[in-house]
Amino acid sequence: MLFAVRFTDKPEQTTLRLALMDAHLQWLRCHQGKVLAAGSLRPQPEADAIGGLWIVEAADKAEVEALLQSDPFWSGGLREGVEILSWHRAFPEPVMI
Numbered sequence: 866m867l868f869a870v871r872f873t874d875k876p877e878q879t880t881l882r883l884a885l886m887d888a889h890l891q892w893l894r895c896h897q898g899k900v901l902a903a904g905s906l907r908p909q910p911e912a913d914a915i916g917g918l919w920i921v922e923a924a925d926k927a928e929v930e931a932l933l934q935s936d937p938f939w940s941g942g943l944r945e946g947v948e949i950l951s952w953h954r955a956f957p958e959p960v961m962i
Contacts, residue, residue, distance in 0.1 A: 888937035
C-alpha cells in the first residue's frame with residue numbers, strides 16, 4: 866500500500882533542522898525501498914522549511930508509524946506532528962519527479 870505522510874515541524878527550529886540534516890538524509894538513503902519520495906514543505910520557495918512530505922510503501926499504517934519514529938528528524942525532536950493518509954494514484958504509471 867502507498868501512504869502520503871505530511872509532517873509539520875516545531876516553529877522556529879531551522880537551527881535544529883540543519884543540525885539533524887546529514888543524519889536525516891543518510892537515514893532516507895537507507896530507507897529508499899520504503900520512502901519512495903521525500904522533501905521539505907515551504908510556504909514560499911525561498912522560505913525556511915516548515916515540514917515535509919513522503920510517499921511511503923508499507924503494509925499498513927502501523928508500519929509507517931514505526932518507520933518514521935526511527936528518522937532523526939523525529940527522534941531528534943524537530944517534528945511537531947504527522948498526518949498519515951492512504952494514497953491512491955490517479956495514473957497507473959509512476960510519475961517521474
